Amino acid sequence: MKKAIGILSSVSMGMALFLGYLAGTSAQAAAVAPPLQGTRAARNQPAKGDPVRGSEIFYLKCNMCHSKTAAFGPLLDDLYKRSKLVSGKPVNDETVTDKIMNEGGEKMPAFRYTLSPADLADLLSYLREGKCCPDPDNPPPNPRYRAP
């Protein structure tokens, strides 16, 4: 009996040491870092009229139709320099927003359930600042690439 108690107590002592060790390292290593750039969480950060982010949204949601080679929808390079939309309405933030978010069109979905207000603000700033549209002959540099 004493033998068993002796073995048990020694093993318990060892276990206690071991668990103590785990607890210590757990606290030490529990630092949590934010997700890396490019994740959805990062993309969802509030942004007010960021044309760079707007260019990404345009590329993902609009470019498939509104590009020179696609020719599936009207080109939008100089949208804010035009006096009227295809519908005849004047070109301003309100009408462009309405077209993108609510009206859509025969060939275009309305994006009101897909784009957030921040997404829309970025997209509008991209269109308004005349930086549209992506040029396949000159793709943007990859900020993550670092030439050694």
Next chain:
Amino acid sequence: MRNRKNCRWQWMALVTGLWLVVLMAAPFHVAPAQSGHPLLGGPRGAVRASTGAPLEGIMVQFVSEKSAVRTTVYSNEDGRFEFPKMDAGLYTLRIARPLEFKPYRKDSLQIDGATQLEEIVLERITDSEFLPPTPEIAEQLTGTEWMMNIPGTGEEKKTLTNNCGTGGCHTWRQLFNDRFDEAGWKALLNRMMRTGPIGAAANMSGGFSRGGTPYEFELLGKFLARVRGPGAKDSPFKVLPRARGAATRVIITEYELPHLRLFPHDAWGDSEGYLWYSSHRAPYIGKLDPRTGKVTEYRVPGTPGAHPGTHWIRWDDKRKVIWLTQNWAHQIIKFDPRTEQFAITRLPNLDVPLNRPMGGNWGLHPDGSLWATKWGGGQGAVLKVDPETGKFLKEYPLQKIHDTYGSAVSADGKFWCGGGSPEDAVACVNIETDEVIEMETSPGAIPARGAFDLENNSWWGGRGGSLIKADPKKRRITEYLPPTSYLAFYEAAADNNGEIWAGELHGGRFVRFNPRTERWIEYVMPTPDVRNRKTWIDHSTKPVTVWYVDHDGRLVRIQPLE
């Protein structure tokens, strides 16, 4: 005497207890012994759950602050991991796709040689097997996991995969992040299913997809509006298991490329150790030096009216040149790395308008000729072409199939075969006898791109989700299904040991299949998506090294440890 006996037992118990402590703590407390594997010998450590258990299959990743190269290794059943030897410098240490665990990341770690890393302790985000459907978790899901978790019938999910997922042009994440009503989804489906890849100018039946029927169009419109309509919410996620066993014995290295929006298509290695890649939508080809991570780009001359971009790429070791195709501009290009000059051969359009895909995939015969099937209308035929002039040297008429997507020549030059995508068939030519062989697969298998093994079996990535062996000698098709579902294969490659390698589109895994034992190893990749269109196998290493360029824009090296 009795006391002495008691002392002895107590002493033995204490020693036993201490031994147990040492044994139990070993994986975490003591620097694990170096494996001695020639590919390893770098930083090492261990990973466990906060509850104490060692964790297997955790993807431990270093991101070099100098080169941005990402190196990922996997913890084994004891929770231990070991990196390859790495350049001294600063690195970010993180866990790739932690899923059920909270994110873990340490910046600016100084690494120099076989650094012993601090133990990594991961804390679960939930006690449940189901993960909360937060954007942070959703971002990490593979396409397969998306399909597992989206409600719907088998018909709806497979119809979506068949029509929108067999090319790996976009991820399921991109699709399922959106919300539209039925009219909105149908407008989007109309664009994707009924007009050409570049647009209305290249209108083609089927659009991007393999040609959805009106029934499929309606089914998909209603399905997407139901599961991704306004206000659609996700249920808690069930995810696939982590890598275990042999699937943890691998090193994955990812290299960034200098430009975004390249949509790289093919990769191939030259005899000097450089990796070449083509860009499907930009006027660049590139050359990676894997020793440094440096990429050298070359600008491909443009063609008026044609979208920039190249498709197939192949190093010609006899001529010491790179062959490329432009399936938007319908040209074959020879690039000489010594002079950095492009020589362009225009292919006859045969009634195919610019920007409509044509003549993309070729097989290089040992005699220097290029092989593919004829494009455009009229009777289908297999072509032998002089790449220097574009002249058709020989035609082999096809009876059942019009053309093929894939194109491969056996190493001994005795056979050509092509995967019939979008048709469920493989066409072959016995080049010695001029015999044409056409073999049918099961419905929906859709063999696409592939290659020959050394026994002259051709292997094809099935867009329907299987690997397909087409043996032109026995005229027999055999299809093999991987353990993971809801995926597609774009291509398959055979190594000289007879094993087959292919990226699972949507599965987030790269498979290694041994046809003799029918054993699958699925290497779980550090990114949720594997958008692989061409695998190149480097036989100069043992085991072989596998390369592919991801359509998302990175070159990926897979180094199995066994």
